[in-house]
Amino acid sequence: xxxxxRVALVxxxxxxxxxxxxxxxxxxxxxxxxNYRSRHQDARSVVAEIEALGGRAVAVAADVADPxxxxxxxxxxxxxxxxxxxxxxxxxxxxxxLIHDLSPDAWLDVMKVNFGGAYHCxxxxxxxxxxxxxxxxxxxxxxxxxxxxxxQSAYAASKGALNALTRSAAVELARFGVRVNAVCAGFTxxxxxxxxxxxxxxxAIRRQVPLRSFADPSQIAAVALFLAGPDSxxxxxxxVRADGGFAAQLGTxxx
Numbered sequence: 001x002x003x004x005x006r007v008a009l010v011x012x013x014x015x016x017x018x019x020x021x022x023x024x025x026x027x028x029x030x031x032x033x034x035n036y037r038s039r040h041q042d043a044r045s046v047v048a049e050i051e052a053l054g055g056r057a058v059a060v061a062a063d064v065a066d067p068x069x070x071x072x073x074x075x076x077x078x079x080x081x082x083x084x085x086x087x088x089x090x091x092x093x094x095x096x097x098l099i100h101d102l103s104p105d106a107w108l109d110v111m112k113v114n115f116g117g118a119y120h121c122x123x124x125x126x127x128x129x130x131x132x133x134x135x136x137x138x139x140x141x142x143x144x145x146x147x148x149x150x151x152q153s154a155y156a157a158s159k160g161a162l163n164a165l166t167r168s169a170a171v172e173l174a175r176f177g178v179r180v181n182a183v184c185a186g187f188t189x190x191x192x193x194x195x196x197x198x199x200x201x202x203x204a205i206r207r208q209v210p211l212r213s214f215a216d217p218s219q220i221a222a223v224a225l226f227l228a229g230p231d232s233x234x235x236x237x238x239x240v241r242a243d244g245g246f247a248a249q250l251g252t253x254x255x
Contacts, residue, residue, distance in 0.1 A: 001029030002229050007081045009033040009074065011064050011121060012091030014042035016190035017140060020221035021088055022046055022057070028225065030086065031056040033077040037063050037091070056081065064091050064117030067124075074124040085132075086228045087125050089118035089162075090140040094155045107154040114158035115165065122169055122180075130176040137173075138227045139166050139182040140220070141239065143247045146184060159184075163239055170237030179236040181227040186243025188215040210245030 008025045012018040014036035022032045023046070032050055034057055036043035043059035050057035058080045062073035078084050092114045095106045118139055129135030144152050145159030163182060170180040187205060189197050197205065197214060206214060223242045226232050241247055 001027075002231070003086075004029035006030045006085045007033070007077065007083045008086035008088065008228065009035065009077045009084060009121070009125075010088040010090055011035040011062075011073075011117060012037075013046060013088075014039040014059075017185065017188060017217045017220050018088075018090040019046050020217035021090060021140075021224045023049060023053075024218070024221040024225045025086065025088075025228065026050040026053055026055040026057065028229065029055070031081045033057070033073075033081060034059045035062055035064070035073060035091065037061065064089075064121055065112040067120040070117065070120035071124045074121065074128070078128065084125060084128060085134060086136050086138070087121055088138045088140065088224060088228065089121055091117045092140070092158075094152075096151045096155065098151055099153050102154065107157060110154040111158045111161065114155070115161040118162055119165060122165070126173065126178075129178045130173070133177040135173075135176075135178040136228045136232075137169065137178070137180040138224050139163075139180070140224065141166070141182040141184045143184050143186050143241060143243045146239070146241075147247055166239060167237050174236055179227075179232070181232070181235055181238045181240065183220060183223045183227065184239050184241045184243065184247070185220045186215050186241070186246050188217055188220055190217060208246065209243070210249060213244060215242060215244065 008030045010022045013022040013034040034046045047057040062069040064070045141162045142159040144156040145163045166182040
């Protein structure tokens, strides 16, 4: 197992992509802090699954949009699991709608979690990672951060900011041996994206994906696992697309 003796913190890990990432890390030997904001039972279920695999895990409640809570989350992870080597910034929300229809605070609420949460957790781990001259940070971004889509202005802006953070943090932390990369996920059915990808709208979107399928959360987790592990040791500042070819095409023509 490639991550034996490593400790990982995954934010927003009680469900969806975060849950898949936590399980993938555990299968490779990492001890995992399963962060959640309000879904205690779901987080405990993830911990139980990891323990059933023979691994170590703890569920830790924290709203990563709050910098003090993010700092406590990192401290609790180090105390309970004996260290910290991998941070996966996955926590995210969305508030879909046309700019004309959204409330004035819609963009800020999304930005506080999707960008602010990653920023706060990254800030909280840097002193430890720099002192150890070791660490991997993986941000779960989206192809929406690189492309436009109707009704996604707030979400896309937050992921664009996350991509910029990834590049800048990678350059800043490289001299300490700390790597920072991002997964730009494509359309992935979860509770967060369900309304967009269900029914006729989902079928229309699927036809625009060159691989003609949506991602499974485990496929996004596999890319995050690669970026967190030793096989990507010379990779930093990278935005790795896992989108079935969606962002590679010019327009949305149908074959």
